[in-house]
Amino acid sequence: MRTSHERGIAEVTITVESTIKFPYKRSLGPVIGPFMTALAEQRFIAIRSGSRVICPPLEWDPETAAELPRDFVDVGPAGTVCTWSWVSRPTEQHPLDRPFAFALIKLDGADTALTHVVDVESIDQMSTGMRVAPRWRAERLGHITDVEAFVPGEEAITVNGGVPGEPVTMMSYDASITYKIPVSDNTIKAHEATAQGRLVGLKCPVCERIYARDRGFCPIDTVELTDDHEVELPQRGVVTSYTIITPVQYPGQTETEPFSRVMVLIDEIDVVMMYQPLVDVPVEDVRIGMRVAVVWASEAEKADAGRPGNLVGWMPTGEPDNTDPSLANRIM
Amino acid sequence: MNERCAIVGVGQTHFKKRRDDVSIAGLLREAIDRALADAELTLRDIDAVVIGKAPDAFEGIVMPEIFLADAVGATNKPLLRVHTAGSVGGSTLVVGAHHVITGIHGTVLTVAWEKQSEGNAQWGLAGGRSGGIGAGGAFAPWMRAYIQQSGAPDYIGWMVAVKDRRNAAKNPYAHLKMPDITLEKVKESPMLWDPIRFHESCPSSDGACAAIVTNEEGAKRAPRPPAWIHGLSVRSELGQFPGRNPVRPQAGVECAHDVYRQAGITDPRSQIDMAELYVPFSWYEPMWLEGHDIAGPGEGWKMVDTGETDLGGAFPVNPSGGVLSTNAIGASGMVRFAEAAQQVRGLAGEHQVDGVRTALAQAYGGAAQYFAMGVLRNTPPE
Ligand SMILES: [Zn+2]
Numbered sequence: 001m002r003t004s005h006e007r008g009i010a011e012v013t014i015t016v017e018s019t020i021k022f023p024y025k026r027s028l029g030p031v032i033g034p035f036m037t038a039l040a041e042q043r044f045i046a047i048r049s050g051s052r053v054i055c056p057p058l059e060w061d062p063e064t065a066a067e068l069p070r071d072f073v074d075v076g077p078a079g080t081v082c083t084w085s086w087v088s089r090p091t092e093q094h095p096l097d098r099p100f101a102f103a104l105i106k107l108d109g110a111d112t113a114l115t116h117v118v119d120v121e122s123i124d125q126m127s128t129g130m131r132v133a134p135r136w137r138a139e140r141l142g143h144i145t146d147v148e149a150f151v152p153g154e155e156a157i158t159v160n161g162g163v164p165g166e167p168v169t170m171m172s173y174d175a176s177i178t179y180k181i182p183v184s185d186n187t188i189k190a191h192e193a194t195a196q197g198r199l200v201g202l203k204c205p206v207c208e209r210i211y212a213r214d215r216g217f218c219p220i221d222t223v224e225l226t227d228d229h230e231v232e233l234p235q236r237g238v239v240t241s242y243t244i245i246t247p248v249q250y251p252g253q254t255e256t257e258p259f260s261r262v263m264v265l266i267d268e269i270d271v272v273m274m275y276q277p278l279v280d281v282p283v284e285d286v287r288i289g290m291r292v293a294v295v296w297a298s299e300a301e302k303a304d305a306g307r308p309g310n311l312v313g314w315m316p317t318g319e320p321d322n323t324d325p326s327l328a329n330r331i332m
Numbered sequence: 333m334n335e336r337c338a339i340v341g342v343g344q345t346h347f348k349k350r351r352d353d354v355s356i357a358g359l360l361r362e363a364i365d366r367a368l369a370d371a372e373l374t375l376r377d378i379d380a381v382v383i384g385k386a387p388d389a390f391e392g393i394v395m396p397e398i399f400l401a402d403a404v405g406a407t408n409k410p411l412l413r414v415h416t417a418g419s420v421g422g423s424t425l426v427v428g429a430h431h432v433i434t435g436i437h438g439t440v441l442t443v444a445w446e447k448q449s450e451g452n453a454q455w456g457l458a459g460g461r462s463g464g465i466g467a468g469g470a471f472a473p474w475m476r477a478y479i480q481q482s483g484a485p486d487y488i489g490w491m492v493a494v495k496d497r498r499n500a501a502k503n504p505y506a507h508l509k510m511p512d513i514t515l516e517k518v519k520e521s522p523m524l525w526d527p528i529r530f531h532e533s534c535p536s537s538d539g540a541c542a543a544i545v546t547n548e549e550g551a552k553r554a555p556r557p558p559a560w561i562h563g564l565s566v567r568s569e570l571g572q573f574p575g576r577n578p579v580r581p582q583a584g585v586e587c588a589h590d591v592y593r594q595a596g597i598t599d600p601r602s603q604i605d606m607a608e609l610y611v612p613f614s615w616y617e618p619m620w621l622e623g624h625d626i627a628g629p630g631e632g633w634k635m636v637d638t639g640e641t642d643l644g645g646a647f648p649v650n651p652s653g654g655v656l657s658t659n660a661i662g663a664s665g666m667v668r669f670a671e672a673a674q675q676v677r678g679l680a681g682e683h684q685v686d687g688v689r690t691a692l693a694q695a696y697g698g699a700a701q702y703f704a705m706g707v708l709r710n711t712p713p714e
Contacts, residue, residue, distance in 0.1 A: 022389075022392060022451060022452070022455055024391065024392040024450050024451050025449070025450055025451075026356075026450055027350075027351065027352040027353070027354065027355060027356075027447075027449075027450070028355060029353075029354050029355030029357070029358045030354075030355075030358070031355075032355060058402070059355065059357060059358060059361075059403065060357070060361070060402060060403050061402075062402045062407065063402075063407055064375075064407075065375045065402060065403065065404070065405035065407065067361075169352060170352065173392060175392040209573065209574040209575065210574060211574070219570055219573060220570075220573060240477075241473035241474070241476045241477050241480075242473055242476065242526075243465070243469055243472030243473050243476065243525050243526050243527075244523065244525070244526035245465050245466075245468075245469045245472075245525055246522065246523065246524045246525065247464075248452075248454040248464070248466060250452045250454050250455040250464070251452075251455060252455065253454075253455075253464065261465060261469060261473070262473075263473055270574065270575070271574060272574065274473075274572070275465065275469075275470075275473075283526075288476075288480065325480070328476075328477045328480030328481050329477065329481060329577070331473055331474060331477050331578065331579070332572060332573070332574065332575065332576040332577070332578060
C-alpha cells in the first residue's frame with residue numbers, strides 16, 4: 001500500500017482546517033496555589049529545598065522526590081536573564097503581539113530560573129546576564145500572566161489593585177489547537193457521490209469486505225482501495241441495533257434533546273453502517289428490524305455549509321419489520 | 333529469563349468527583365506513598381517507573397509524564413508512559429511487571445491516574461464536536477445486541493448495579509457509596525443511553541492507583557504477603573471492521589485464554605476464586621463473563637441472576653464496587669489488578685472474599701479493543 005508520504009505532499013490539494021478548544025480547570029495544590037496567590041499580590045514566592053531556594057516552588061525535591069516542607073520565602077522582584085530565545089513572529093497564542101524574548105530568569109534570592117517573557121523593542125537589547133524586573137498587570141487573577149512581561153532594569157512596575165480575598169486554588173486553562181488535515185482523493189470521491197445521491201463503498205479485492213468510500217484501505221489485508229474498487233450500495237436496509245442518547249452538555253455541544261443512533265444492515269450486501277441518525281422518528285418508535293431508506297439533503301439543506309455531506313439520515317420505508325432474530329448479531 | 337514476580341505494595345487515592353485539594357502530581361503521590369508504605373519501601377528502592385493514563389485531552393496536558401517525572405521519583409531512572417485507552421491501568425502494570433519478569437529491573441513502581449474534573453471526558457471522546465455519543469452511546473447498541481442474543485431479562489443490569497454499589501459501600505476508597513440502593517431505584521433512574529440507565533453507568537472520578545512489582549528477592553523481603561503473578565497478557569484488535577463482533581471481541585477471548593494457559597487454568601469458573609472485571613456499564617459484567625469464557629454463551633447473566641457473582645457467591649465479581657462505582661478512567665484498569673492483589677493477600681478489608689487463592693484482574697479499553705489481564709495467587713509459581 002502506498003502511504004501519503006510516498007505519494008508526496010504535492011498531490012494533496014485540499015486541506016480542512018479545524019480548531020478545537022476547551023476551558024480546562026486546573027487544581028493547583030498546596031504549593032503552586034500559594035505561588036499564584038502571591039502573584040495576585042504582586043509578589044514572587046519560592047520554596048526552600050535544603051540549601052537551595054526553588055522558584056517557581058515545587059511540592060517535591062527535584063532530586064530525591066522527598067516532600068518539601070512548606071517553607072516559603074519571598075524572592076525577586078528583579079532578576080537576571082540566564083538564557084533566552086527571540087520570538088520574531090508571535091502568533092495569536094503568544095503572550096505579546098509584538099516580537100519578544102522567552103527567557104529563563106533567576107529572580108534575586110532564588111537558585112533556579114523561572115520561564116517568562118522579556119518585553120524589549122529589538123533583539124539587540126537582549127543579552128544573557130541582563131537585569132530585568134516584572135511589569136505587573138492591572139487586573140490580576142492569580143495566574144502566571146499576572147506578570148505581563150519582564151522589562152530591563154531593577155524596578156518592578158507595580159499597579160495598584162485589590163488583592164484577592166481568597167487564596168487562589170484553581171487555574172483556568174483555555175486550551176486551543178488549530179490544525180490542517182489533508183483531504184484524500186477517496187474523501188473527495190465520497191463527497192461527490194453523496195452530492196449525486198449515490199451511496200457507494202470500496203470493496204477489498206482480497207477479503208471482499210466493503211468499506212466506507214473514504215476509508216482508502218482494508219485494514220485486514222493492508223490493501224489500498226481506489227476508484228477501481230468502488231461499488232454501488234443499495235439505499236435501503238434494516239436496523240440491527242440502536243441507542244437513544246441523552247446528550248451530555250459540554251462546550252461545543254449543540255444537541256439538547258434525546259436522539260437516536262442506529263446500526264443499519266444494508267440490503268443485499270454485507271455492510272453495516274454504524275451510529276446512523278434517523279429522520280423524523282420519535283425515539284420511542286425506534287426498534288430492531290425497522291426497515292429504513294436513505295434520506296438525502298434537500299437543495300435548501302445542501303446550501304447549509306455546516307452539514308458534512310448530504311446524507312441526512314434514514315427514514316422508515318413503511319415495509320413490515322424484519323423479524324429475523326439473528327439481526328442482533330450484525331452490529332458491525 | 334523468567335523471574336518470578338509479585339505485587340508487594342498497592343495504594344489508591346480516595347476517589348471523588350473532584351479532588352481540588354491536590355495538584356495532579358499530588359494525586360499521584362497520594363497513591364504512590366500508600367503503595368510504598370504498604371511495601372515498606374522508599375522511592376530509593378525503585379529501579380524504574382511506568383505511568384499510565386487515558387487520552388491527554390481529558391486534562392489538556394500533552395505528555396503529562398514529562399512534568400510528573402520528579403514528583404513520581406523518576407529522576408535519573410527509566411520512565412515510561414503507557415497508553416491503551418481505558419485498559420491503560422492494566423497494561424501499565426503489565427509493562428512494569430515485564431521489566432521484572434525479564435530480569436531488567438528488580439523493583440518497578442507502576443502508577444495510573446485520571447483527573448477527570450479538569451476537563452470533560454464526553455468532550456474529549458467527541459474530539460470537541462457536537463453530538464458526541466460518549467462511551468455509553470458507543471457501547472449501548474452492543475449491550476442491546478447482548479441482551480437480544482442472550483435473552484437476558486432487563487433486571488440483570490439493575491442487579492449488577494445494586495451489587496456493585498453495595499460492595500463499594502464497604503470500600504473506603506470507592507467514589508459512589510450507595511448502601512441503600514435497590515433494584516427499584518436503578519429501574520427508575522433516568523435512561524441515559526438506552527438500554528443503559530443512570531445508575532447502571534459509571535461516574536467520572538478523580539484518582540490514582542499505584543502498584544509496586546518486584547522479583548522473588550523483593551517478595552521475600554516484603555513485610556506483607558505478596559500477590560504472585562501467574563499470568564499476564566495484553567491483546568488488541570481493530571475497533572471497527574465489517575463483520576467484527578464487538579459483543580465478544582476476539583482479542584478478549586485470546587487474552588483470557590493466554591492468561592489461563594500461563595496460570596494452568598483449564599476451568600476458570602471453578603479454578604478462579606474471584607474476579608475484578610472492568611465493568612463501566614452494568615451489562616458488561618455478563619458480557620465479560622461470557623467474553624472471557626468464564627461462562628458459556630448465554631450463561632453469563634444467569635451467574636448474576638443466581639447471585640453467583642455476589643460478594644458471598646461462588647464467583648464474586650468486583651467486590652471493590654468496580655468501575656461502576658469508581659471510574660478515574662486511566663486508573664481503573666490498575667485498580668482491578670490492585671484489588672485482585674489485595675484479595676489474594678487477604679488485605680481487602682471489609683470487602684474481602686473468604687479464602688481467595690486465585691484472582692483474575694481484567695481491564696478493557698477503546699472500542700472494547702484493548703485488553704489487559706492477569707492471574708494472581710497467594711503462592712509463587714512453581
Ligand atoms: Zn480485505
